[in-house]
Amino acid sequence: xxxxxxxxxxxxILTENPNKDYPLAYFADRFGCAKSSVxxxxxxxxxxxxxxxxxxxxxxxxxxxxxxxxxxISKEESSExxxxxxxxxxxxxxxxxxxxxxxxxxMSDPVFVTLAARVFARHFAATEADAVVTVETKGIGxxxxxxxxLNLPLVVVRREAKVSDGSTISINFFSGSADRIQKMxxxxxxxxxxxxxxxxDDFMRGGGSVKGMQDMLAEFDARTVxxxxxxxxxxxEQKKIGSYFPIFHYDDGGDVCKVSVNPELII
Amino acid sequence: xxxxxxxxxxxxILTENPNKDYPLAYFADRFGCAKSSVxxxxxxxxxxxxxxxxxxxxxxxxxxxxxxxxxxISKEESSExxxxxxxxxxxxxxxxxxxxxxxxxxMSDPVFVTLAARVFARHFAATEADAVVTVETKGIGxxxxxxxxLNLPLVVVRREAKVSDGSTISINFFSGSADRIQKMxxxxxxxxxxxxxxxxDDFMRGGGSVKGMQDMLAEFDARTVxxxxxxxxxxxEQKKIGSYFPIFHYDDGGDVCKVSVNPELII
Numbered sequence: 077x078x079x080x081x082x083x084x085x086x087x088x089i090l091t092e093n094p095n096k097d098y099p100l101a102y103f104a105d106r107f108g109c110a111k112s113s114v115x116x117x118x119x120x121x122x123x124x125x126x127x128x129x130x131x132x133x134x135x136x137x138x139x140x141x142x143x144x145x146x147x148x149i150s151k152e153e154s155s156e157x158x159x160x161x162x163x164x165x166x167x168x169x170x171x172x173x174x175x176x177x178x179x180x181x182x183m184s185d186p187v188f189v190t191l192a193a194r195v196f197a198r199h200f201a202a203t204e205a206d207a208v209v210t211v212e213t214k215g216i217g218x219x220x221x222x223x224x225x226l227n228l229p230l231v232v233v234r235r236e237a238k239v240s241d242g243s244t245i246s247i248n249f250f251s252g253s254a255d256r257i258q259k260m261x262x263x264x265x266x267x268x269x270x271x272x273x274x275x276x277d278d279f280m281r282g283g284g285s286v287k288g289m290q291d292m293l294a295e296f297d298a299r300t301v302x303x304x305x306x307x308x309x310x311x312x313e314q315k316k317i318g319s320y321f322p323i324f325h326y327d328d329g330g331d332v333c334k335v336s337v338n339p340e341l342i343i
Numbered sequence: 344x345x346x347x348x349x350x351x352x353x354x355x356i357l358t359e360n361p362n363k364d365y366p367l368a369y370f371a372d373r374f375g376c377a378k379s380s381v382x383x384x385x386x387x388x389x390x391x392x393x394x395x396x397x398x399x400x401x402x403x404x405x406x407x408x409x410x411x412x413x414x415x416i417s418k419e420e421s422s423e424x425x426x427x428x429x430x431x432x433x434x435x436x437x438x439x440x441x442x443x444x445x446x447x448x449x450m451s452d453p454v455f456v457t458l459a460a461r462v463f464a465r466h467f468a469a470t471e472a473d474a475v476v477t478v479e480t481k482g483i484g485x486x487x488x489x490x491x492x493l494n495l496p497l498v499v500v501r502r503e504a505k506v507s508d509g510s511t512i513s514i515n516f517f518s519g520s521a522d523r524i525q526k527m528x529x530x531x532x533x534x535x536x537x538x539x540x541x542x543x544d545d546f547m548r549g550g551g552s553v554k555g556m557q558d559m560l561a562e563f564d565a566r567t568v569x570x571x572x573x574x575x576x577x578x579x580e581q582k583k584i585g586s587y588f589p590i591f592h593y594d595d596g597g598d599v600c601k602v603s604v605n606p607e608l609i610i
Contacts, residue, residue: 080347084391087351091358092397124351130359176507180530184497186490212480213499214507220484221491223453230451232480240443240481240546263447279507 082107083120090121090133090145094197095227099142118143129153130194146201147225149194155342157191162324165307166335175281175309175328176253183214183278183306192323193221195341196276196304199321200226203301205274207231207267209293211260211285215278218306222276231273233289237261247292252282252316260288262296271298280305283316290317307335349374350387357388357400357412361464362494366409385410396420397461413468414492416461422609424458429591432574433602442548442576442595443520450481450545450573459590460488462608463543463571466588467493470568472541474498474534476560478527478552482545485573489543498540500556504528514559519549519583527555529563538565547572550583557584574602 086103103114122133131147161182164170170177182188196218208226210219211233223230237244241263251258267273275289290300308322323341327334353370370381388410389400398414428449431437437444449455463485475493477486478500490497504511508530518525534540542556557567575589590608594601 080350080387081391081394083347083351084354084388085395087354088358088392088395088397091355092395120347121351124348125355127348128352128355128359130355172507172509174506178507178509178530178532180499180508180533181496184487184490184499186487186494186497189487190491213483213501216480216483217487217497220451220453220456220487223451224457224488227453229448230453230484232447232451234480239441240439240445241447242439242445263445265445266447 077107077109079113079117079120082109082114083117083124086114086117086121087124090125090143091131093227094131094145094147094225097136097142097144102142146197147194148198148201149191151341151343154191154195158195158323158337158341161188161191162335162337165324165326171328177307177326177328179278179307180214184217189217189221192218192306193225195323196222196274196321197225200274200302200304203274204272205301206271207273207298208276209233209267209273209289210276211235211289215276215306218278219276222274222304226274228274231262231266233260233262233292235260245292245295247288247295249284249288249291250282251284253284258285258288260285260292262292267293267296267298269297271296272301273298274302274304275300276304278306279309280307280315280320280322281309282314283320286320287316344374344376346380346384346387349376349381350384350391353381353384353388354391357392357410358398360494361398361412361414361492364403364409364411369409413464414461415465415468416458418608418610421458421462425462425590425604425608428455428458429602429604432591432593438595444574444593444595446545446574447481451484456484456488459485459573460492462590463489463541463588464492467541467569467571470539470541472539472568474538474540474565475543476500476534476540476556477543478502478556482543482573485545486543489541489571493541495541498529498533500527500529500559502527512559512562514555514562516551516555516558517549518551520551525552525555527552527559529559534560534563534565536564538563539568540565541569541571542567543571545573546576547574547582547587547589548576549581550587553587554583 100111104111208223209231244261246261303320307324309326367378367381371378475490476498511528513528570587574591576593
């Protein structure tokens with residue numbers, strides 16, 4: 077088999093399995109060639125993946141040395157798309173009243189979801205997290221794709237316990253949007269003690285449900301190592317939680333509904 | 344830029360954007376080379392993608408002629424993984440009683456979800472569907488990934504209408520599992536008349552919620568062109584719906600909980 081052929085196969089397998097480690101021996105066995113040849117193939121793969129602008133190839137050293145594909149998106153690649161989606165979100169017919177906007181279509185649009193997840197995967201790549209956590213329903217798509225890019229399990233907190241969850245832990249939290257106490261539940265089997273979790277949600281106003289998830293994680297002796305929110309409404313100082321990473325800001329004060337992209341993410 | 348380099352870049356871009364059409368001119372412009380060179384690069388890409396066993400590259404002819412990556416999984420590639428997951432599902436500690444099994448972890452495990460979605464994407468590739476439809480909550484991950492592989496929008500039917508859905512259409516359906524009438528709602532903006540939809544769900548016993556989704560689609564003058572279910576429990580003749588495509592069969596009759604893989608999917 078020729079070098080170009082091997083390099084393409086490696087590119088395909090790595091891309092389809094983000095953040096999964098492949099020892100060089102895996103490809104050497106598959107191609108029936110020397111590890112040194114795979115090493116040389118990887119030079120081509122590494123450069124090509126960098127040129128494509130959607131991720132990079134990381135090499136791990138040592139006896140078990142191997143490679144992994146890390147999804148990534150540069151400001152240059154994401155800028156235009158994020159601005160385009162920002163404009164879509166700002167369309168007047170998305171306004172539902174009471175400070176809500178219709179985002180259901182975008183939150184389940186694979187193109188939007190994949191872009192948002194790629195942004196989160198880049199931002200939280202160094203957290204050494206063990207899991208991605210979200211609360212049903214609208215954020216599940218983005219959270220699932222983020223989990224796939226980071227090669228982590230996803231944990232979905234329920235609003236209401238289901239019979240198929242087995243025994244659960246529940247907590248109450250104050251939802252500013254709903255202006256009342258709400259409940260969330262999680263199966264006792266869902267999280268192991270000591271787990272490091274990234275929380276992903278689609279929308280945040282007061283921060284009540286993110287705070288609820290943090291409290292829930294604390295019940296499991298787990299730790300929040302990052303919070304990513306697709307759309308944050310209102311001002312920072314009115315939030316119940318400290319640090320979080322938004323993709324869009326939504327300002328519904330005044331006459332016009334204004335959506336802006338997190339300035340860290342655009343050029 | 345050398346051929347191997349270009350072929351790898353094409354492989355990466357196609358793989359990251361399943362079922363999206365790329366005209367040859369896109370790559371010719373990107374690389375600053377002739378379309379005929381891209382054509383030759385594609386020979387390498389096509390063969391490599393086939394060898395990797397996760398999809399194939401389809402060429403569309405004509406003036407707008409281009410290429411797309413179609414995720415696919417052969418029986419050879421899927422057999423072992425499906426059997427492994429089947430064994431996991433059959434573990435006695437997953438039994439919750441009343442004929443339910445704990446699947447929450449698997450339904451949000453990116454590896455399981457991606458495999459199931461790849462199986463569905465292969466099976467429903469020829470349906471010319473416009474959308475993937477599911478009902479919250481556990482099936483959303485698989486449905487989202489199926490939508491991504493097929494490059495289709497996902498529509499999530501809610502159990503309960505939310506303020507952010509705007510105006511909705513609701514229907515009642517009989518859930519055999521819950522042994523009572525339940526409700527599902529969908530935003531009026533969510534589906535266009537004439538839409539061809541693939542229904543994806545995580546679990547089916549009586550078929551009530553799939554039947555509910557079909558009725559819901561009919562309310563929108565949309566059509567069901569396929570039904571994919573990850574786990575089907577019980578016998579075929581007891582279902583409320585006609586044709587469906589399962590990945591696993593779950594038999595909770597008798598002493599042992601038995602899980603088997605759809606024989607069409609294994610060798």
